Amino acid sequence: xxxxxAEQLLAQLTEQMRPxxxxxxxxxxxxxxxxxxxxxxxxxxxxxIPIGAIDVAFYRDxxxxxxxxxxxxxxxxxxxxxxxxxxxxxxxxxTGRTIRAAMNELFDHGRPSSVQLAVLVDRGGRExxxxxxxxxxxxxxxxxxxxxxxRSEAGTLSFRMVEK
Amino acid sequence: MNQPxxxxxxxxxxxxxxxQHLLSIDxxxxxxxxxxxxxxxxxxxxxxxxxxxxxxxxxxxxxxLFFENSTRTxxxxxxxxxxxxxxxxxxxxxxxxxxxGETLLDTVDNLAAMxxxxxxxxxxxxxxxxxxxxxxxxxxxxxxxxxNAGDGRHAHPTQGLLDMYTIRHYKKDxxxxxxAIVGDVLHSRVARSQIHGLTTLGVPEVRVIAPRTxxxxxxxxxxxxxxxxxxxxxxxxxVVMMLRLQNERMQxxxxxxxQEYFKSYGLTPEKLALAKPNAIVMHPGPMNRGxxxxxxxADGAQAVILPQVSFGIAVRMAVMAMLGGGxx
Numbered sequence: 265x266x267x268x269x270a271e272q273l274l275a276q277l278t279e280q281m282r283p284x285x286x287x288x289x290x291x292x293x294x295x296x297x298x299x300x301x302x303x304x305x306x307x308x309x310x311x312x313i314p315i316g317a318i319d320v321a322f323y324r325d326x327x328x329x330x331x332x333x334x335x336x337x338x339x340x341x342x343x344x345x346x347x348x349x350x351x352x353x354x355x356x357x358x359t360g361r362t363i364r365a366a367m368n369e370l371f372d373h374g375r376p377s378s379v380q381l382a383v384l385v386d387r388g389g390r391e392x393x394x395x396x397x398x399x400x401x402x403x404x405x406x407x408x409x410x411x412x413x414x415r416s417e418a419g420t421l422s423f424r425m426v427e428k
Numbered sequence: 429m430n431q432p433x434x435x436x437x438x439x440x441x442x443x444x445x446x447x448q449h450l451l452s453i454d455x456x457x458x459x460x461x462x463x464x465x466x467x468x469x470x471x472x473x474x475x476x477x478x479x480x481x482x483x484x485x486x487x488x489x490x491x492x493l494f495f496e497n498s499t500r501t502x503x504x505x506x507x508x509x510x511x512x513x514x515x516x517x518x519x520x521x522x523x524x525x526x527x528x529g530e531t532l533l534d535t536v537d538n539l540a541a542m543x544x545x546x547x548x549x550x551x552x553x554x555x556x557x558x559x560x561x562x563x564x565x566x567x568x569x570x571x572x573x574x575x576n577a578g579d580g581r582h583a584h585p586t587q588g589l590l591d592m593y594t595i596r597h598y599k600k601d602x603x604x605x606x607x608a609i610v611g612d613v614l615h616s617r618v619a620r621s622q623i624h625g626l627t628t629l630g631v632p633e634v635r636v637i638a639p640r641t642x643x644x645x646x647x648x649x650x651x652x653x654x655x656x657x658x659x660x661x662x663x664x665x666x667v668v669m670m671l672r673l674q675n676e677r678m679q680x681x682x683x684x685x686x687q688e689y690f691k692s693y694g695l696t697p698e699k700l701a702l703a704k705p706n707a708i709v710m711h712p713g714p715m716n717r718g719x720x721x722x723x724x725x726a727d728g729a730q731a732v733i734l735p736q737v738s739f740g741i742a743v744r745m746a747v748m749a750m751l752g753g754g755x756x
Contacts, residue, residue, distance in 0.1 A: 319470065322482035322749075331446070331753030332484070334463070338470040345478075372479035 270413060270421040273384045273400035274301065278308040280398045281351070281382060285309050290348045292316040294366050295337055297355030297413035300421060301384065305353060313348075316341035320365035345374030351398075355413040357383040360394035385411060385423075439561050447750050449561045449574040452583035453624040461628060465593050467746035472739065474511055485514035485752045488545040492518045493535075494577070495551040500713055501577050501587075504737070505548045508744035512752070514546075532556060533563050540564070546573040546752060554580030554617075573751040575744075581617050586747060587712050588621025590740040592629060594732055595667055597739065598708050602626070606633040608661055608703075609652075611671030611693060611720050614642040614682075618712050619671055620650075627651045637661035639693065641682045658693050662702045670695055670711040673720050686719045696722045700730065708732045 290313040293302030302315045321336035352366055363381060370376065382398035387405045405411065410426040438455050442448050447460055474482055490509040494502050502518065509516045521535060530538075536547070549557040557576040564572050578584040599605060607626055613619045613636050626634050627650065634652045636643060643654055655661030662668065673689065683689050695709065709721075709731045717723045725731060 322470070322474075322484055327484055327753045329754040332467065332749050336467055336470050338473050340473070368483070372477060372481070374478050 267423045267425060268385055268401050268403070268411070270384060270423050274304055274308075274421060277301075277382060277384060277398055277400040278305060280400065281305065282309060284398075285311065285351070286349075287312055288349050289313065290316065290343045290350050292318055292341065292350050292352050292366070292370065294352065294354045294362060295319040298353045300413065300415050301355060301382075302353040304421070305382070314342045316343060316350075318352075318366050318369055320362055320369060323365035323369045325361055325365065339369060341370075341373050345370065345376055348374070348376045349378050350376045351380045351382050353382050355384050356411045357381070357386045357394075357396050357399070358389050360390050360392035363394050364392055384413070387411060439558065439565070447747075448570070449557075449576075450585050450747050450751065451558050451561060451574065451576045453585045453588045453621045453628070454583065456585075456624075456628070458628050458630075461589070461592065461625060464589055464743065464746050464750065465596060467750060468589075468593055468739070468742040471511075471742035471745040471749075474745070475738070475741065481511050481513050483513045484749050485509065485512035485545075488514045488752055489543060490514045490516050490546045490548060490748070491539050491544045492516060492577075493521060493539070493547050493549045494519065495521045495532075495549075495556070496578070497522070498550055498578065500737070501550065504740050505575075505577060505586075505744055508741050509546075509548075509748060511741070512745055512748055514748070514752075517544075532559065536560050536563060537567075540569055540572060544572055546575065546748065548575045548577050549579070550577040551579050554582035556580075575747060575751065578617055581615055581620070583621050584617040584712075585621050586740070586744050587618050588625045589747070590736060590743040591618075591622055591669065591710060591712070592625045593739045593743050594710060594736050595708075597735070598732060599666060602629045602631045605631050605666045606635070606664060607631055607667040607669065608635040608637050608655075608665045609669045609671065610637040610658065610661070610695065612642045612674050613638050613647065613671065614644050615674040616671050622669060623647075623650050623652055635661050635665065637693070639683070639689075658699060659702055662699055665703045666707055668695065668700065668703055668707055668709045670709065670715075670721050672712065672714065673716055675716075686716075690719055690722075694718070694720055694722060695725050697724055697728070700725055700728075706730075710736055713737070 291302040291306055293299035299317045306315050318339045319337040321333040380397040383396045384400050386399045386402045408428045412424045412426050414422055414424055440449050440451050492502055506516050556579050557574050561574040576585055609619050636652045637655045637658050711733045
């Protein structure tokens with residue numbers, strides 16, 4: 265399978281989102297790839313509310329099987345969540361469990377007025393009733409393959425295939 | 429009783445090298461200590477949120493098993509467990525079963541039968557938490573975790589870890605530091621945990637400052653320099669870690685009087701001026717003002733004693749979160 269072009273998809277995602285965002289839109293990136301994307305989208309869309317970053321380690325549903333995920337980072341949400349119009353940003357949408365964890369954490373910071381989801385790639389394999397509102401590319405990947413977003417020193421985004 | 433081999437080697441770690449119990453800093457590899465400190469950092473922010481809780485230990489029962497009084501340590505463990513969404517049961521054993529003659533392990537068996545998932549143990553006897561962990565492993569209940577909240581003169585690992593966290597927070601890097609531990613080292617489990625932690629993390633110079641009568645014999649073998657003169661010992665240090673004078677553990681004529689002690693070993697502004705100008709002052713609490721520390725130092729700009737308390741909650745959350753998850 266040909267790897268999706270991350271930079272190209274980011275440009276498409278930006279144009280998808282442009283008509284739907286406003287000065288009230290707040291982006292919330294999921295560590296790590298989602299934060300990179302949120303930073304780029306924030307600049308592309310000239311948004312004013314600073315981006316938030318979320319690490320879902322404390323909300324994962326596999327904690328009781330697998331323990332605490334290594335390298336938990338701080339979730340930082342620099343805007344008031346109460347009444348906010350939040351778009352959660354992630355690189356790849358798969359089972360939907362990460363998004364569920366992110367929403368659970370988000371609601372422990374307050375009550376947003378709306379929550380949407382933007383992803384570069386939807387790779388299928390959903391296990392929860394979660395769908396993206398903005399998605400640049402949909403495909404179906406076997407469970408043994410994982411798409412990983414990477415960022416070069418110059419800031420260029422690209423995908424790499426990881427075989428499990 | 430047959431012990432699994434791994435338990436005899438290091439009961440704190442499983443065969444994959446993951447933390448199973450926290451019994452002492454002694455024997456913890458540097459990576460585990462650093463992982464605890466790294467994990468504590470995001471927990472410090474949970475307290476600033478609207479909902480000061482994360483769901484990790486939802487549905488788990490944490491038993492605070494305190495055979496010896498301690499308000500602060502018990503309270504911070506209780507807050508930490510509650511912020512992880514655990515159910516917390518506090519037992520002050522010195523006022524209940526033990527007073528009626530029940531043995532330590534009988535008490536543990538009874539509480540284990542109440543579906544305990546974690547024991548946080550404070551005991552006057554060194555090694556009591558180790559004994560409990562060993563007993564649980566030998567009786568097929570190794571899924572129950574044990575955290576040492578202070579045992580005799582042996583160890584107080586979460587206090588040591590929160591001190592490491594505090595130093596890292598203010599000084600960033602351990603590799604250039606000179607650190608002085610001042611006071612009643614002889615009776616102090618805190619000092620032992622601090623020394624193990626600091627040397628494991630690569631602090632090049634750890635000093636112990638105390639009167640001869642309060643220095644344990646052979647402490648130099650732990651990699652510290654001993655000073656009996658406080659002024660000499662404080663010269664050029666980056667961190668001053670004060671210990672509490674343990675009045676309740678003093679027997680015989682170890683000290684002349686609290687006033688005499690303060691004169692020689694109390695931290696005053698004038699003595700603190702011998703340390704580096706940006707040195708921080710730490711104390712595990714509770715403080716004896718006017719005995720080991722002058723009020724103007726305790727309340728001064730260099731004191732980080734109250735941040736230590738806040739960091740202590742995050743560090744205990746990190747330890748319990750690392751212990752409470754999956755994997756045997």
